[in-house]
Amino acid sequence: MNQTIELFVNGKKYSRSIEPRLLLCDFLRYDLGLTGTHVGCEHGVCGACTVLLDREAVRSCLLFAVQANGREIATVEGLGEGPQQMHALQHGFWEMHGLQCGYCTPGILMSLVPFLEENPDPTEEEIRDLLSGNICRCTGYQKIVEAVQLGARLLRETSN
Amino acid sequence: MTTRQFGQPLKRNEDPRLLTGHALFTDDVQLPGMLHVAFWRSDLAHAFIRSVDVESARKRPGIVAVYTAEDLGEFWQPGPLLVPPPPVEQLEFHQRTQVPLAKGKVRHAGEAVAMVVAESRYLAEDALDDVYVDYEPLEAVVDLEAALAAGAPLVHEDLGTNVSARVTQTKGDWAAAESEADLVLRRRYHYDRGTAAAMENRGIAASWDERAQRLTVWDTTQAPIAIRNGLAAMLGLSEHQVRVIAPFIGGGFGPKIMMFYPEEVLLAWAAVQLNCSLKWIEDREENFYATTQERGQIHDAAIALKRDGTVLGVKDRFLHDAGAYAPYGLTVPINSQCTLLGPYVVPSYRSEFTSVFTNKPIVTPYRGAGRQHGVFVMERLLDAAARRLSLDPAEIRRRNFIPPEEFPYSNEIIYQDFAPLVYDSGNYEPALDRALELIDYERFKQEEQPRREAAGERVGIAVVNYIEGTGIGPYEGARVTVEASGKVSVATGVGTQGQGHYTSFAQVVAEQIGVDVPDVHVVTGDTDLFYWGAGTFASRGAVVAGNAMHAAATKVRRKILKLAGEKLEAAEEDLELIEGRVQVKGVPQTSISLGALAAEANPMRGAVQPGTEPGLEATEYFGPERGATASGVHAMILRVDKDTFLLEIERYVVVHDCGTVINPLILEGQIQGGVAQGIGNAFYEQLHFDENGALRNASLMDYLLPTASDIPNIVSDHVETPSPLNPLGVKGAGEAGAIPVGALFAQALDDAYRDIELEVREIPLSPNRLFELVGEALTRERA
Numbered sequence: 052m053n054q055t056i057e058l059f060v061n062g063k064k065y066s067r068s069i070e071p072r073l074l075l076c077d078f079l080r081y082d083l084g085l086t087g088t089h090v091g092c093e094h095g096v097c098g099a100c101t102v103l104l105d106r107e108a109v110r111s112c113l114l115f116a117v118q119a120n121g122r123e124i125a126t127v128e129g130l131g132e133g134p135q136q137m138h139a140l141q142h143g144f145w146e147m148h149g150l151q152c153g154y155c156t157p158g159i160l161m162s163l164v165p166f167l168e169e170n171p172d173p174t175e176e177e178i179r180d181l182l183s184g185n186i187c188r189c190t191g192y193q194k195i196v197e198a199v200q201l202g203a204r205l206l207r208e209t210s211n
Numbered sequence: 212m213t214t215r216q217f218g219q220p221l222k223r224n225e226d227p228r229l230l231t232g233h234a235l236f237t238d239d240v241q242l243p244g245m246l247h248v249a250f251w252r253s254d255l256a257h258a259f260i261r262s263v264d265v266e267s268a269r270k271r272p273g274i275v276a277v278y279t280a281e282d283l284g285e286f287w288q289p290g291p292l293l294v295p296p297p298p299v300e301q302l303e304f305h306q307r308t309q310v311p312l313a314k315g316k317v318r319h320a321g322e323a324v325a326m327v328v329a330e331s332r333y334l335a336e337d338a339l340d341d342v343y344v345d346y347e348p349l350e351a352v353v354d355l356e357a358a359l360a361a362g363a364p365l366v367h368e369d370l371g372t373n374v375s376a377r378v379t380q381t382k383g384d385w386a387a388a389e390s391e392a393d394l395v396l397r398r399r400y401h402y403d404r405g406t407a408a409a410m411e412n413r414g415i416a417a418s419w420d421e422r423a424q425r426l427t428v429w430d431t432t433q434a435p436i437a438i439r440n441g442l443a444a445m446l447g448l449s450e451h452q453v454r455v456i457a458p459f460i461g462g463g464f465g466p467k468i469m470m471f472y473p474e475e476v477l478l479a480w481a482a483v484q485l486n487c488s489l490k491w492i493e494d495r496e497e498n499f500y501a502t503t504q505e506r507g508q509i510h511d512a513a514i515a516l517k518r519d520g521t522v523l524g525v526k527d528r529f530l531h532d533a534g535a536y537a538p539y540g541l542t543v544p545i546n547s548q549c550t551l552l553g554p555y556v557v558p559s560y561r562s563e564f565t566s567v568f569t570n571k572p573i574v575t576p577y578r579g580a581g582r583q584h585g586v587f588v589m590e591r592l593l594d595a596a597a598r599r600l601s602l603d604p605a606e607i608r609r610r611n612f613i614p615p616e617e618f619p620y621s622n623e624i625i626y627q628d629f630a631p632l633v634y635d636s637g638n639y640e641p642a643l644d645r646a647l648e649l650i651d652y653e654r655f656k657q658e659e660q661p662r663r664e665a666a667g668e669r670v671g672i673a674v675v676n677y678i679e680g681t682g683i684g685p686y687e688g689a690r691v692t693v694e695a696s697g698k699v700s701v702a703t704g705v706g707t708q709g710q711g712h713y714t715s716f717a718q719v720v721a722e723q724i725g726v727d728v729p730d731v732h733v734v735t736g737d738t739d740l741f742y743w744g745a746g747t748f749a750s751r752g753a754v755v756a757g758n759a760m761h762a763a764a765t766k767v768r769r770k771i772l773k774l775a776g777e778k779l780e781a782a783e784e785d786l787e788l789i790e791g792r793v794q795v796k797g798v799p800q801t802s803i804s805l806g807a808l809a810a811e812a813n814p815m816r817g818a819v820q821p822g823t824e825p826g827l828e829a830t831e832y833f834g835p836e837r838g839a840t841a842s843g844v845h846a847m848i849l850r851v852d853k854d855t856f857l858l859e860i861e862r863y864v865v866v867h868d869c870g871t872v873i874n875p876l877i878l879e880g881q882i883q884g885g886v887a888q889g890i891g892n893a894f895y896e897q898l899h900f901d902e903n904g905a906l907r908n909a910s911l912m913d914y915l916l917p918t919a920s921d922i923p924n925i926v927s928d929h930v931e932t933p934s935p936l937n938p939l940g941v942k943g944a945g946e947a948g949a950i951p952v953g954a955l956f957a958q959a960l961d962d963a964y965r966d967i968e969l970e971v972r973e974i975p976l977s978p979n980r981l982f983e984l985v986g987e988a989l990t991r992e993r994a
Contacts, residue, residue: 087232134227152709153229154461182919191887
């Protein structure tokens with residue numbers, strides 16, 4: 052009944068035998084121990100579980116792990132080099148107080164990665180439009196918007 | 212002293228771990244062989260249980276145990292009453308608290324009936340399909356007024372009534388106020404239920420170590436110490452055998468201080484029974500039923516005024532929806548009762564409430580904790596009076612403010628902390644003026660609004676006031692230690708749910724010890740590291756734990772100076788603490804590092820003076836005589852889309868007084884987040900229960916949480932009136948943003964539709980409900 056899958060997560064190759072019904076979020080969290088991906092609603096609304104599947108933002112609570120077979124996943128753990136060497140976007144959030152409890156934050160960061168690749172200098176309205184797919188219950192979003200603006204600027208500076 | 216750290220907008224110590232996915236949340240706890248739990252929950256709100264059959268569930272593969280109430284034996288007990296009723300004269304109180312698993316009867320949809328323990332969560336949920344409960348359905352108690360009618364079905368039959376409590380508090384003489392008044396207005400106001408919807412649902416992991424005879428519990432609680440004490444007592448263990456850890460918590464907002472949730476006691480019990488580690492994580496649907504909620508009240512209120520707008524008195528009679536059980540006592544309705552008086556001189560007040568049991572999820576405090584209702588009633592009464600007396604809403608408020616020289620100001624009734632309702636400090640008029648200036652009140656009313664209305668737009672402006680009793684007792688404690696590394700560790704008992712305690716507490720300590728904030732390591736919410744405390748609630752962390760930090764850090768500072776004086780052969784008053792060392796003022800060559808000093812304070816050989824305490828360490832406690840009164844003003848301009856009745860908030864202003872500010876960045880975040888929850892509460896979020904007590908919108912698809920497209924940027928400013936009741940002068944700020952938003956929406960909408968005399972008398976609203984209210988106002992206007 053189990054199925055064997057092979058996939059890359061944050062650049063590292065994994066091979067696991069799993070039940071076909073195992074959700075991708077549960078696979079990442081419990082089978083691989085990558086608990087930075089959080090689960091908030093299990094029905095695809097809140098966005099906390101967002102990861103990248105072949106560089107596209109997806110809700111890992113709405114996918115089965117077997118659907119990721121042979122593909123590339125990126126989670127928040129792979130975004131920077133860790134707490135001592137964070138990604139520019141993470142620095143933006145730190146500087147601007149773009150998080151409070153931090154539960155929704157990994158999903159927001161992962162949603163932003165492909166967005167900023169496509170649109171490195173977004174307007175506030177574009178940022179708010181993107182963020183409207185992720186629910187944050189602590190911040191009121193204002194400081195997240197400011198964090199994205201700073202993060203985008205830092206990213207542009209590092210890529211120049 | 213080194214450069215100031217207290218009062219600075221410093222970025223947070225805890226953020227790198229949170230931003231990189233390295234912070235430990237409860238669901239991240241994974242232990243070898245860990246088992247998983249799922250609950251069978253009632254889909255009926257009110258029914259007798261004839262039988263529960265779990266035999267086939269027990270036989271499924273991977274199932275370790277299935278428990279019903281009968282299996283719990285002596286352990287099955289109703290939970291404790293967390294807050295006893297206040298010592299007021301006119302009181303009736305009936306205690307009924309939640310049970311671990313329903314026995315004989317279910318009293319709200321989502322009440323747990325059976326508990327499944329399995330090798331995985333998937334297998335545990337599979338087994339729920341094989342649990343069979345035979346019910347005798349009963350008519351549900353849903354409506355508050357119907358609950359009190361003769362012959363109504365009873366939530367708790369043995370009580371003979373659905374009354375949970377009745378309380379009357381009075382000040383002055385309402386009857387006299389009414390007879391002297393030029394104007395008396397009577398109104399009925401409705402406030403309905405919402406849910407806190409923290410992004411992290413609740414969860415508990417419990418692990419029993421048979422050889423060490425110790426239980427470790429990770430819990431999404433705001434009060435780990437009380438959980439430890441309660442679990443130890445219930446399980447017949449010593450408090451030293453139980454460790455409760457509240458790790459990083461994904462938002463609390465009040466419901467996570469409810470205790471004891473059935474799952475909290477059951478997981479701990481089962482870990483000991485089965486000699487295992489196990490975990491239960493609430494899913495979002497369960498959160499809508501099994502986590503506590505708030506805000507159902509109906510008020511019949513009256514206000515008596517003189518012609519010039521001076522308030523003579525207020526009378527209020529209200530019903531409060533307690534839900535199926537009332538473990539939290541009367542905190543929420545008492546807050547409503549007390550907060551109603553606001554920043555105003557109200558010479559006469561008569562307030563009576565009835566708390567009512569219903570077949571709905573349990574009600575305990577959620578950010579604001581009843582204060583919303585009081586503010587809504589008072590602000591709406593003032594708005595109605597202003598309209599009748601042809602006064603500007605801002606003006607009628609100004610005329611009734613308590614003047615700054617009247618503090619401390621006694622309102623002669625009893626508050627939720629059982630202390631008299633005395634405001635410690637306040638200065639309301641400057642905050643109102645600043646808010647009017649920031650929203651550009653006069654210009655909007657005189658120029659912009661008439662111009663835009665002439666062009667066919669619907670635009671309204673509003674300004675409302677509130678006070679918030681914060682920082683109540685009883686006490687918190689803190690231990691501050693300078694380690695041999697020169698870094699400082701700090702422990703306290705309160706839990707943290709995103710408020711930035713790791714940083715703001717570090718700022719309080721760093722200020723005294725002369726180290727950088729990142730060099731202060733704060734531990735919160737681990738009962739093995741700090742034994743005493745009450746918890747994070749009532750906007751009290753910064754006030755109560757913050758002042759305990761200050762006291763402990765001040766004592767450590769004295770120890771540092773004393774020892775350094777001996778080592779450097781200098782008088783203490785000639786020393787300064789700077790950048791992690793002690794030096795003779797202006798002579799950096801004559802100095803000793805804090806790390807070296809800490810090592811000196813803990814000698815490994817030789818003798819010390821009798822009475823010497825080792826280490827540069829101190830533990831102190833702080834308990835205020837009563838709470839500190841924060842206050843503020845919110846102002847807003849909104850535009851209503853005339854076709855869709857969607858709102859656009861064009862400008863939102865908050866001017867807030869929470870005394871001395873520890874970290875303005877964190878404070879702004881608290882205010883903005885509170886306002887966002889208030890906006891959700893006012894215009895997006897409502898729990899819709901049907902006549903059977905079933906919740907019709909128990910998902911985030913159907914229960915609308917505001918998103919980044921709905922919440923505006925907020926312009927904020929501060930007035931600082933330090934509290935005289937604590938050395939730091941701080942007042943709480945956690946709940947303030949959420950409290951007056953409903954009243955603000957109501958006034959702004961009334962203003963946008965003042966031509967048809969719209970008068971909003973309920974919260975939450977929605978585009979659909981606004982459409983209906985405007986339709987009714989139009990019909991009245993035409994009649």
